[in-house]
Amino acid sequence: MAFARRGGGAMACGDIRQVRVKIVVIRWIWFIPYPWIEERIRNRFGYDFAWVKSTRYGFFEHLEGCCNGRLHVWYAFGFGFGSSTYVGVTYTFTDRLSDHGPCDADTGGIGSFASGLRARRTAPFTRARRSKSP
Numbered sequence: 812m813a814f815a816r817r818g819g820g821a822m823a824c825g826d827i828r829q830v831r832v833k834i835v836v837i838r839w840i841w842f843i844p845y846p847w848i849e850e851r852i853r854n855r856f857g858y859d860f861a862w863v864k865s866t867r868y869g870f871f872e873h874l875e876g877c878c879n880g881r882l883h884v885w886y887a888f889g890f891g892f893g894s895s896t897y898v899g900v901t902y903t904f905t906d907r908l909s910d911h912g913p914c915d916a917d918t919g920g921i922g923s924f925a926s927g928l929r930a931r932r933t934a935p936f937t938r939a940r941r942s943k944s945p
Contacts, residue, residue, distance in 0.1 A: 824878040828857040830903050855903035858883065861916045863902075866894040875911075876900070882914035 829852050838847040860876035860883075867873075872889025875882060885908060 824858050824881065824883075825856050825907050827854050828903060829853070830855050855905060856907050857901065857903045858908065860900045860902065861898070863897045863900045864894065865889070865897070867891040876902070877914035877916050880913055880916045882911045883908040884911050 831850050832853045833848055833850050835846050836849055837844050839845075858876070858878050860878050863874055863876035865872060865874050867889045869892065870888060870890055872887045873884070874887060875884045877883075885904075
């Protein structure tokens, strides 16, 4: 599901968006249970980040992103080691993120060459769900 940015080029941070979520439910035929995948529409808090820095430590991932000049920090399940920076990422969350102060909304210190890049970032097994960006 694609979401357009708000007018005037301002990025939306913490606004409520409707997203499609796939869930597994148990259905019954006579006395035999079987899994069934249903798609439901849920409300989530959407954030259009200028950049997201990801640092992975084994099965643990520390993420921090800048949205409208405000820094947001969260943790997730992520396999691997090292760090990456993604530019122009949209995430949706079940809960609103807390604000951790101001940040540089340009490119996160990775240089001006990355200002036009659009990253496609997924976050499996977390409460963070990425929606498709335009």
